[in-house]
Amino acid sequence: MNENIQPLNPIAFSLGPIEVHWYGIIIGSGLALALFLAIREGDRRGLPKDIFADLMLWAIPIAIISARIYYVIFEWKYYVNHPVEIPQIWNGGIAIHGALIGSVITALVFAKKRGISFWKIVDIAAPSIILGQAIGRWGNFMNQEAHGGEVTRSFLENLHLPDFIINQMYINGAYYHPTFLYESVWDFAGFILLILLRRVNLRRGELFLSYVIWYSVGRYFIEGLRTDSLMLGSMRMAQMISLALIVGAAAILLYRRQKKLADAHYLDQANL
Numbered sequence: 001m002n003e004n005i006q007p008l009n010p011i012a013f014s015l016g017p018i019e020v021h022w023y024g025i026i027i028g029s030g031l032a033l034a035l036f037l038a039i040r041e042g043d044r045r046g047l048p049k050d051i052f053a054d055l056m057l058w059a060i061p062i063a064i065i066s067a068r069i070y071y072v073i074f075e076w077k078y079y080v081n082h083p084v085e086i087p088q089i090w091n092g093g094i095a096i097h098g099a100l101i102g103s104v105i106t107a108l109v110f111a112k113k114r115g116i117s118f119w120k121i122v123d124i125a126a127p128s129i130i131l132g133q134a135i136g137r138w139g140n141f142m143n144q145e146a147h148g149g150e151v152t153r154s155f156l157e158n159l160h161l162p163d164f165i166i167n168q169m170y171i172n173g174a175y176y177h178p179t180f181l182y183e184s185v186w187d188f189a190g191f192i193l194l195i196l197l198r199r200v201n202l203r204r205g206e207l208f209l210s211y212v213i214w215y216s217v218g219r220y221f222i223e224g225l226r227t228d229s230l231m232l233g234s235m236r237m238a239q240m241i242s243l244a245l246i247v248g249a250a251a252i253l254l255y256r257r258q259k260k261l262a263d264a265h266y267l268d269q270a271n272l
Helices: 022-044 051-074 096-114 118-143 153-158 163-168 179-200 206-223 237-258
Strands: 011-015 018-021 174-176
Touching: 011 022, 018 022, 022 051, 022 118, 051 096, 051 118, 096 118, 096 237, 118 163, 118 179, 118 206, 153 163, 153 174, 179 206, 206 237
Parallel strands: none
Antiparallel strands: 011 018
């Protein structure tokens, strides 16, 4: 029976010679929803309506490029012999940590040029970012990538997963951990948490730092199940970076409180 399982087609439709992949559609949908939510929340918090639209014009292409560069750097042994494949992101191979690095640097420069608090921008964007990540992981599902080690079908059935997920986890004669799903669920839970934390009226910057900590904790443990980790010697890069982000975000949060650099609060309308 297993031999008859067919994976879902990663190509949504074709326009002549151009193939439109589900991966790109799902990633794009996540970005569009994230932008919509950020613009709406930014308006509530007193930011000009064009701030996030303008920011995304820079942040999206830079994030995609930095995510691909990050991935290619750690898979250079392959890409040095296949340089034509370097720009082929539609086949997978972008790293969220690379995207976050590019996005944060872009936001820093953008905020400075616009004369707006960087921390206010990223606080507002934090729930949108993690929701976009939760949606984006389903692009990995369509490509049958970002999965974990081998498991049995009964293991997946005991998770009460629908057949379409179980069948998509049947790859080259074996079933695998749906780590894309684990991370998607963790990210969605993080989105709910951040929405609730907005009502607590945390100090400026702390919502974004909470996002960094929450995402990194989940990513650290989920990464340990994956079979496609980017490696630095015998160490998984995503786990190393996740630990560094947890410690760094917590340290920044405490430092800003101790130095009274976070007196403004999330719900404050004034002081952009």
